[in-house]
Amino acid sequence: MKKTAKSTVITLVVLIAVALLAPVVVGLKNNYMINILCSYCYFGILCCSLNLLLGYTGQISMGHAAFMMIGAYTYGILNKFHGVHFLIAALAALAVSFAAGLLLGAACCKLNAIFLAMTTVGFYKAVSTVIINEGWLTGGANGISAIQKWTVFGYKLKNWQFYYIALAVVLLVFLFCYRMVNSKTGRAMRAMCSAPIASSAMGVNNNQLKFLVCGISGALAGLAGVLYAVTNSYLSADMFAKVSVQTLTMTVVGGMGTLWGPLFGTLAITTLPELLRPFADHLDGIYGVVIILTVIFMPNGIYGFVRRMVQKASAKAKAKKAQPANAAGKKGE
Amino acid sequence: MINFLQALISGVVQGSVYALIALGYSVIYSTLKMGHFAQGEFYMVGAFVGCTLFTTWQLPVVAAFAGAALFTSVLMLVLERLAYRPLYSRPAMALMMATMGMQYVVQEIVRNIWGSDVRRSDNVFPDGSIQIGGIVITVQNILIFAICVALMLGLTVFMKRTKTGIAMSAVSMNRKAASLMGVRTPTIIMATYVIAACLAAVAGVMMGPIYSVKYSMGTTFGNKAMTAAVMGGFGSLPGAMLGSIILGVVESMCNLYISTAYKDVFSFIILVVVLFCRPRGILGKKSITKV
Amino acid sequence: MAALLKASNITMQFGGLKAVDNVDMEIQPGEIHALIGPNGAGKTTFFNVVSGIYSPTSGSVIFDGEEITKLKAYQVTAKGITRTFQNILLFENMSIVENVMVGGHTRTDSGLVGSLLRTGKSRRAERECYENAMKTLAFVGMEELADQSASGLPYGKKRILEIARALASHPKIIMLDEPAAGMNSTESEELSRIIFKIRDAGITVLLVEHDMKFVAGISDMVTVLDHGQKICEGVPQMALNGPRVIEAYLGKEEEEEEA
Structure with a gap:
């Protein structure tokens, strides 16, 4: 069965340590940087949400920001306009975005590929319009x-x-994804993604599974929305305009259908605007080029690339280990 | 009643313009099995080129159309060679992502050439209108509709009667078999993109004066046209035309009877209703998976 | 003895085409039953009806005394009928043992909440699922390959893996759709041994096959379909040599002479 490799544990410990020390490093009063650190958290959750849906189960959602908006606005409306306590408002936001996810589930059961894609785009537009009006x-x-x-x-x-x-929440979400993917449900998801007729023949209730994954994905996105609302203290529909494409990019660039993918993707894509500050005007264009280059040259995303490098390095190390023995053998002759 | 007919007419005209872009989407999907999300951006490019040729350089109308079509085709072919060609044998998601990235790239290119300002373009059509009953039909309406219909008919004839058109249908059904039969696939791919580019460019030149030319005009328009193509049956050319007319009319009616703001919500509802009854679009083909 | 599976008057019509036309078939428990016929005879369609992928236009399927005609595929599997596919449908994105674990989906008793909380029950269920999968792989002789990716297997082994996947849920009937297709003689001998092992383990086998030698060597009972209709049924020696059967495969003698 799956045993967590030692290298994975070490990497995780290092990453968590960095994340814990980060606020101290940037300065506790540096609200601007703290907000960026928070954005890693909620975008990380959002990316996990899309990765579960798209990477593991193969369902296309191109308007995923809709669920984040629904979660954020439900929280904002209840908490700000109606004075509901933040925990209850957050739970309500989760419930409402879960329900919205179920709507997506219905679409996934009926439609596939491009038809599903355009329906999700339209859904985002519809939600956005309603919110504005x-x-x-x-x-x-x-x-x-x-x-x-x-x-x-x-x-x-x-x-x-x-x-x-926020950090605790995103770590919990990663743990959630890890356990879900390695469970019977996770196997059923991956099976359905690969060969739905066969998964059905093996006893998987495909439609029920789609509803489940869509609901969970919606709820996680809604959770990201709640954190977003609290971090930024302000919500408006146009703030979410680029989020769908960003999330999609994060998921694909990080490495679809892997547990590390969302981590790499979020770090890369959320950091990019900050790194490219001097080119702020051309940000979109650079963004587009990054997507295209990644998809062409790193088909399995950053995670796939890193893994290949690690494998190559360890193969080289193994070859080197064999060499001294050969040399000694030669000397002996 | 008059309002209804007026809205109907403007809806049909608007729909026929959507159709030019929707046809581009469907033709590319039909031949290459890919959803070309960046199609709308080439409509925008067409508008810019048309504006420059017609308004800035004062060239004749025909030159504007031809120049826009030429520029857009070349641009699309160059970008296809660089970004799409390496991805044809990869999973569909990769190509889809590339076309989405391409949207931003094309916008960036346009911004670098023409700047971010909005441009006003002179009307490519003469002013004037005719009145029937209480309904006003502008010359612009008539010409736009006529050009769109002519292009749609031309494309249909091209697909059914010419060697290239038939070859495109063959490639769409079975690329390997078609190439074994001697069809030069790279040529067909090129032809597909050129057709899509030209249609989009013509639409751009026509619509530029009406909507004002800015680099963001492609995204919304492209989205609508893609929705129309999906609704009519993605990959089906008659479907793209049908879906577009329906979408144009639906939007027009929504403007009239409900509200302008809720246009998108209404189109979405119509799309959902259509797809739930026919998950492959109105004229979409059912694909049967052999078990 | 009561039939384990009784298909009565099964008709499957697609538009104007009757892919399966009023076919009756009974499978006795413990037998190896072959379904043969030329291409397009309706054999896979019949499989799809029994396994729940299609709902028949008319007719009924009774399994172990229970009517399963209207059940969907995933429900039929839970009842105890599993299958393999003519065009191999493995889960190429998963490892070999994971493929078989999915096969055991209906027998794995762990829900999502339990898995998330890592309850004792779910951990036990996961372990049992894994052990069951390893045992099934050992049954077909593939246990050393367990952690390899399913996509890297050679063709013959892929077919065996599909069978292992279908066995993981301990079905009462296993339906094999052209299991020997594309296999060389060594591989089909291996396949025969596995099928006999399956029968000896108490599982009834229904198979579709084109390889006549293979069918003759392995089946207790043969049903022959042609153009959707049953034209012959009986023990291999009789069914395989019947004039109507030969005619269905090879065409009438007079026509051949004229050509």
Whole structure:
């Protein structure tokens, strides 16, 4: 059975240590950088959400930002407009985005490939339009502003403290994905992705599975939306305009259908705008070129590339180990 | 009643323009089995080129159309060679991602050549209108509709009667068999892209004056046209035309009776209803998987 | 003895074409039953009806006394009928042992919540699923290859893996769709041994095959289809040599002379 390799554990420990120290390194009062660190967290969750759906189960969702919006707005509306406690509002946001995911599930059962893709794009547009126009519910074009930070036992959390909560959540989500993918359900997902007729013949209820995965994916995206709302304290529909493409890029560039993929993808794509600050005007174009180059030259994403390099390195190391023995043998002759 | 007919007419005209782009999507999907998400951007390129040729350089209308078609075709072929060609044998997701990245690349190219400002383009059609009953039909409406219909008919004849067109159908059904029969696949691929590019360019030149020319105009328009193509049956040329007319009329009716803002919601609802009844689109072909 | 599987008056019509035309078939428990006929005779369509991929236009399928005609594929599997496919449908993105573990899907008792929380019950179920899969691989002689990717297997081994996958859920009937297709004589001998092993383990076998020698050497009972209709049924010596059967495969003698 799967045993976690020692190298994987070491890598994980190092990454978590870096993540824990990050706020200290950038400065606890540096709200700008703290918010970026938080964005790694909620985009990481969003990427996991899409990876489960697209990478593992093969269902196309090109408007995934819709679920994040639904989660964020449900939270914002309940918490800001109606004074609901943040935990209850968050849970409600999860429930509503899960339900929205079920709608996607219905579409996945009926449609495939390009038809599903365009339906999800249309869904995003529809949700977006409703949010902009139904001001009485959502604040309309003005959005929802001044969303409160969380208060625990009367103590109002500072930004960097909220970061640790977001970090804990994203680590839990990664754990969730790990356990889900390695379970009977995970195998059924991958089987259905590969050969749906065969998976059905092996006893997998394909439609039920689609609903389940879509619901979970929607809920996770909604969770990302909640964290987004609290981090940015402000919501408006146009903030989500590029999120769908970004998430798709993260998922594909990181390495679809792998557990490390979302990590690499999120780090790469979320860092890119910051690295390319001097080229801010050309950001979109560079973005497009990055997508195309990655897809051509790194077909299994960054994770696939890293793995190939590691395999090559360990093959070389093995060859080197064999050499001294040969040399000694030769000397002996 | 008059309002209804007026809206119907503008819907049909708008739909016929969508059709030019939708046909591009469907022709590429039919021959190459790929969804070319960047198609709308070439409509935008056509608009820019047309604007420059017609408005800035004051060349005759025909030159504007021809120049736009030429420029767009060349651009598309170059980009196809660089970005799509390496991906034809890879899983479909890779190609799809490349076309999505291409959207940004094309926008960037246009921004570097023409800048980010919005441009006003002179109308390529003469002013004037006719009145029937209480309904006003502009010369522009008539000419746009006529050009679109002519192109659609031309394309249909091309696909059914010419050697290249028939070869394109053969490649769409079975690429390997077609190439074994002597069909030069690279030529067919080139022909497919050129057709799509030209149609999109013509649409761009026509619509530029109406919508004003900016680098973001391709995304929305492309999306709508793709939705129309999907609704009619992706890969089916009559389907693309049918879906586009339906979409144009639906949007027009929504503008009139419900609200302008909810156009997209309404189109989405119609799309969902159509796809739930016919998951492959109205005229889409059912593919039977042999077990 | 009561038939384990009783298909009565099965008709499967696609538009104007009757792929299966009023076919009756009974499978006795413990037998190896072959379904033969020229290409297009309706054999795979019949399989698809029994295994729940198609719903028959008319007729009924009764399995172990229970009517399963309207059941979907995943439900039929849970009842105890599994199958392999003419065009191999392995899960190429998973390892060999994982493929077989999916085969055991209906017998693995772990829900999603349990897996997420890693309850004792779910960990036990996972272990049992894995051990069952390894045992099944050992049964067909492939246990050393367990962790390899399924996509790297040679053709003959892929067919065997499909059989192992179908065996993982301990079915009562296993349906093999052209298991010997593309195999050389060594591989088909290996296949025969496995099929006999399956029968000896108490599982009833229904198979579609073109290789007449293979069919003659292995079946207890043969049903012959042609153009969707049953034209002959009986023990191999009788069924394979019947004039109607030879005619179906080779065409009438007079026509051949005229040509």
